[in-house]
Amino acid sequence: MAVTNIPTITPLSRTWTHEMIASEVMVLTNTIDNEQVQLQNIRNHMNSQISYLVNLLNLSISPWYRITLTARLDNTAHASGLDWIDLDTALGGIIPSQLLLDVKRLSVSPTPVATDWIGNCTKVDTSEITQLSSRQNVQWRFSICWQHTGREILVYCGDNIQSPAHTPASPATADYNVTTQNFVIWGTRKPVLDDLLAVSLSTTYKANVDVPDQYIDLLIKMTQKKVIEQRRELIPTALEQEVNQGLVTLQQQLANELQFEAAEREKRKYGNPQRVPGTV
Amino acid sequence: MINISQIISSVQNEIADISGERIQQGEYIDLLNSVAREIAQETEIYVNRYITIPNPAALLWTENTDYTANQIISYNDIFYLILVSHTSSLTNLPDTTTSLYTPFSTWVSGSSYSTNDLVVDNANFAIALVDHTASDSNRPSEVYGSVGVWGKLSGGIESIFDATLPYMNNDINVSGYRLLRVVRGTTDSLKECREYSNQAISSTTSGNNSFPVNWTQLGATEFTIQFVDRLNRIDGGLHLVFGGAFEANEICVIDFITNRPFGQPNLGISINGITQVSDTTALQKWLPTYNNTQNIPDFLENCFLYGLLYLVQQRLYNRGDDSFGNRYVQTKITFEKELRKMTAYAKMFKDNRSNLKVQPLNFLPEYYA
Numbered sequence: 001m002a003v004t005n006i007p008t009i010t011p012l013s014r015t016w017t018h019e020m021i022a023s024e025v026m027v028l029t030n031t032i033d034n035e036q037v038q039l040q041n042i043r044n045h046m047n048s049q050i051s052y053l054v055n056l057l058n059l060s061i062s063p064w065y066r067i068t069l070t071a072r073l074d075n076t077a078h079a080s081g082l083d084w085i086d087l088d089t090a091l092g093g094i095i096p097s098q099l100l101l102d103v104k105r106l107s108v109s110p111t112p113v114a115t116d117w118i119g120n121c122t123k124v125d126t127s128e129i130t131q132l133s134s135r136q137n138v139q140w141r142f143s144i145c146w147q148h149t150g151r152e153i154l155v156y157c158g159d160n161i162q163s164p165a166h167t168p169a170s171p172a173t174a175d176y177n178v179t180t181q182n183f184v185i186w187g188t189r190k191p192v193l194d195d196l197l198a199v200s201l202s203t204t205y206k207a208n209v210d211v212p213d214q215y216i217d218l219l220i221k222m223t224q225k226k227v228i229e230q231r232r233e234l235i236p237t238a239l240e241q242e243v244n245q246g247l248v249t250l251q252q253q254l255a256n257e258l259q260f261e262a263a264e265r266e267k268r269k270y271g272n273p274q275r276v277p278g279t280v
Numbered sequence: 281m282i283n284i285s286q287i288i289s290s291v292q293n294e295i296a297d298i299s300g301e302r303i304q305q306g307e308y309i310d311l312l313n314s315v316a317r318e319i320a321q322e323t324e325i326y327v328n329r330y331i332t333i334p335n336p337a338a339l340l341w342t343e344n345t346d347y348t349a350n351q352i353i354s355y356n357d358i359f360y361l362i363l364v365s366h367t368s369s370l371t372n373l374p375d376t377t378t379s380l381y382t383p384f385s386t387w388v389s390g391s392s393y394s395t396n397d398l399v400v401d402n403a404n405f406a407i408a409l410v411d412h413t414a415s416d417s418n419r420p421s422e423v424y425g426s427v428g429v430w431g432k433l434s435g436g437i438e439s440i441f442d443a444t445l446p447y448m449n450n451d452i453n454v455s456g457y458r459l460l461r462v463v464r465g466t467t468d469s470l471k472e473c474r475e476y477s478n479q480a481i482s483s484t485t486s487g488n489n490s491f492p493v494n495w496t497q498l499g500a501t502e503f504t505i506q507f508v509d510r511l512n513r514i515d516g517g518l519h520l521v522f523g524g525a526f527e528a529n530e531i532c533v534i535d536f537i538t539n540r541p542f543g544q545p546n547l548g549i550s551i552n553g554i555t556q557v558s559d560t561t562a563l564q565k566w567l568p569t570y571n572n573t574q575n576i577p578d579f580l581e582n583c584f585l586y587g588l589l590y591l592v593q594q595r596l597y598n599r600g601d602d603s604f605g606n607r608y609v610q611t612k613i614t615f616e617k618e619l620r621k622m623t624a625y626a627k628m629f630k631d632n633r634s635n636l637k638v639q640p641l642n643f644l645p646e647y648y649a
Binding site: 158 | 299300301304305306310
């Protein structure tokens, strides 16, 4: 069945279009003709820099590029005998595996009927999921586990769960049935880039850029730097510093966020740190 | 009553795992079942009742069976009287072989019955003695009104001395471990039964005096226990051998303590053609689901909670989470304290409010009281 729903993606910038950024870069680099640097070159630089920037943002727990896809388990079993969700089957012209950068979570939503399985699936290692598929460990008989490998999500459905790839030994043990339930894939996506088509034909060139507004200035500087590099000119020290500073700030911010989140998670798991009374 | 899902949810909150990713669903079930078994063995309050009909009036028809004349069998939900002794086979099926089988019709008020008509009325098999018009006052199930109108038939084998309590029957694990009370008879006249030694009962059934010293003879309400059936086969059943045979459709009610605390033991089997009640309430699924309503008595709540919490914390500790080391020990102490408290409570519950009397499993003094 594969992915059954991909939400419409709205670019993240409120005002900045690709066209406006290209114009801004042209102004900043004094590109008044197209003999050295063509518009296509600038658009290419912009695309590569958007990808780079968004990848950095995605490394953090920044929520901007998160996406949820709805999927059903495929009708036939995977070669490994497990259930799976094929990410290569296109839906509305979009191939999910090309859209997704990473899969963070997998959960199952109710239909609802009495045999629904509801909750988060547990992410396990490849060796764990293949061993679980032997069904020798009965403590996982009500569990659903997953692993993102290649262009598919492998899903293990416990022994008491009916699924397309697994029928419980007897009807009496089919406590759950996920065959018709929706799986929700919580992942991060790649940014929507400029399609580089001719200006009159392009649907993206005059549309908003898929980067939050607070990072547009950094994006312009990074593109500007690329244009200067292309022209084999010396990059102004100030520009280089500003770009580096921007990236350092961004990375610093990401590191802080990661640390904060990790601390929060620790606190939730283990409670507030216990100290000997009197210590500071 | 508290739902078991509340206890699981509570433990999930205690260990900060509301995402359900640290302890898996099946793990909760298995851990909770082991807590339940421990509680059951400590308290012995899980009393189960097993009802059986050792000598049913109508046996299920089976192939390659020797039938004697006047037995009653059931085939495709219709009762038949066996006319001639024979060995059954697929070539002489009851519904097609009128020379061997005559069917019983269901008694209907207002019908005209002729002499020798066969009817079944509320499990009473009867033959019409006179031509008459049926009315509620002379129906076969009327004890007095049917006299002279209907002759009662019994298809029972009338030589069954033992009732079988499935104990460890292949995949069906009843795991009963102490009999509390055994009664037999018809539903309106049940008699208490007592346990005696193998020697006394075997002496009785062989026609000798039960107790050579005083010529006392035991009766139908005395039994002994053995693990083999009439043919000396170990079939996983606990066989109660009585001093007297079971009459047709006579029931035997066995109350016993089990270590299966959730619901009735799984008796989803058929004995002598009588389907036993199956267990539908054992703790199997993780909750919440829409339809699982597994409840436990209120006074067991803390015991279950701390028992489960202790096992869960111990498991997390064993997986390398050092922060649970101290905690699981503390929880274990609390659990054991709760267990003692509850055992004492359950003892009072049994001693003061229950009329069930525990009988020794093996021997009573060999005299007839």
